[in-house]
Amino acid sequence: TGSYVAGKVGLETLTGASVTVVNTSGSANTVVFTGLKDGVQTTVTKTAASVKSLFGLRSIYFRVNEQYGGPVDPPTFNDTAGSGHEANIEWAAAQGITPGCNPPANTSFCPEQPVTRGQMAAFLRRTLGLPAASMDYFSDDSGNIFEGDINAIAEVGITSGCDGGPSFCPDDPVTRGEMAAFLNRAYGLAASSVDYFNDDDTSIFEQDINRLRLAGITLGCNPPTNDNFCPDDPVTRAQMATFLHRAVDG
Structure with a gap:
């Protein structure tokens, strides 16, 4: 002030x-x-x-x-001004969770780009400070830049893979439902007795989503009513920063 x-x-x-x-x-x-x-x-x-x-x-x-x-300080990135997620993006950059999206300059964040599952593994590993894994868990990430991050989150039970395994699908976009499951497993969120959203009743991630809402990590996807979660929509990089910041702050 x-x-x-x-x-x-x-x-x-x-x-x-x-x-x-x-x-x-x-x-x-x-x-x-x-x-x-x-x-x-x-x-x-x-x-x-x-x-x-x-x-x-x-x-x-x-x-x-x-x-x-x-x-x-000036903004870390040149493409986040005016974003409702800007403060959370700045937090993620300051914490070393993301360096940007256009190496080596990394002057941009690409806030509206979907987060891939491989990128999400890296974001989670950096946020949690996870050590290297003791084994290689998946068959489809060999040579992937995020292979070490993927194995690290698998070792602590944050992911069991995709499509029943033994694959991880590192280049697939992360859906909002999957994000809820990742964060629930990472932070052990409290169970919810309330069903907060109308559009996740058939989702396998419904309980994860309700836990996320109870913890205040998400409000929904259709303000101001926010009675939907949009579980099958991809998570953008900007949304990822906000989800992680809220999860860390508890």
Whole structure:
């Protein structure tokens, strides 16, 4: 908030903040804060390096957020602004759960792309910090970039494969129902006595879905009523970030 920023720079109230000098590289050089101190309009000038330290920013390539009133890190990715999942995507990036979708630059996240089962294995393994597996569980992931992640989640019982095994189908998209099962097995969610949704009665994942709703990890797929879950729809990368963040926060 503005009062938090004001206190950090020695002001009582904050009326403005701006980067007044920019280096040729594009990084900030000088930041000016304006506000009241002892009832008098006051200007406080700080170097970008001191602002970085004061506010715990990643670098001096920061911007001033008009609503917040102070310096903030720029978005990690160039394609998530305005997404309802942006904060959760930033969380996933900060936790090392996802580096992005366009290596080696990884400047994009591809929020609307479906998550594959292989990618989901990697996201889960990174979130849970799982060790390497002791064996190779599936016959269709040899040479796959996510093979180690797939074996790791199989070893702890998060997945038993697809189509009855011994396959994992690493390139298939993860459905919302499958995501519910993965998260239920990963976090041991409490059973629910309530049937929350109208469209999952024939799904093999119905109990997983109800557990997910009870835990507050999902609200549904058709706001504002949210009486459907859309269990067969693919999970997007943005939705994945939100599901994982809610699961971790409990």
